Amino acid sequence: MKFTVLSLFPEILDGYFQSSLMKKAVERGLITVEFVNIRDFAQDKHKTCDDIPYGGGAGMVLKPEPLAMALDSVGAGQKRTLYPTPSGRLFNQPTARELAKEDELVFICGRYEGIDQRIIDEYVDDELSIGDYVLSSGEIASLVIIDAVYRLREGVIKARSLEEESFSDGFLLEYPQYTRPEVFRERSVPEVLLSGHHKNIEVWRREMSVEKTKRLRPDLLEKSTSD
Ligand code: SAM
DSSP: OEEEEEESOTHHHHGGGGSHHHHHHHHTTSOEEEEEEGGGGOOSTTOOOEEOOTTOOSSOEEOHHHHHHHHHHTTGGGSEEEEEEEEEEEOOHHHHHHHTTOSEEEEEOOBTTOBOHHHHHHHOSEEEESSSSOOSBHHHHHHHHHHHHHTTSTTTSOHHHHHTSTTTTSSOOOOOOOOSOSEETTEEOOGGGGSOOHHHHHHHHHHHHHHHHHHHOHHHHHHHHHO
16 A cells, blocks of 8 residues: 655654554555655745735645645546545544555645645545644644554554454444553452453453443444444
């Protein structure tokens, strides 16, 4: 799978792809990544990529021309193109699963007040928000989406790990996890996990998942009963 990311500051993104699991996925050829600097497509000698908003108001808006040229240079018209934005549809695990089926995704990283609407109208397939808050730019939001998507690709991590995590079972959060030692600062691992009794462990984990979801994300359970 290929991720192409258009940004004014691609150096922010680079390190992420050079560490840990992501690095391994790149080295094993499971994913490839291309960064495109939008400023390389600016048309004046000052390399201007933003301008004041029509209609007035605070802040600047990313100009359409450099963005359009950058998008054309990567063939964005024929590829699924995403614009992470707080005014988008909320990104979640089902959307990550759906995006993981694509061979290539193109990301536009916004800045300032965002990008010219005509770029969205002409190129963007999905406007996705990573949460109800405002970041200063789209690089981190793009990385969040890329990270949630690439780990679902075959071969990146064990299928069993994906089956048992939060949201994999529809609307439940994951049960608590423990590792050695058996007692840490007088806190013991729940006995059932030491019993070796697989059925009881499964029942306990399910109960813990439901309890945790009720406590921290009751909205997920409400959604599961209304769907
Ligand atoms: N004026 C915009 C608004 O009120 O919706 C906010 C722009 S924000 C300061 C600059 C850029 O950060 C956006 O263009 C987008 O790319 C990114 N961004 C900020 N918050 C985000 C979020 N919650 N999800 C996805 N992208 C976000």
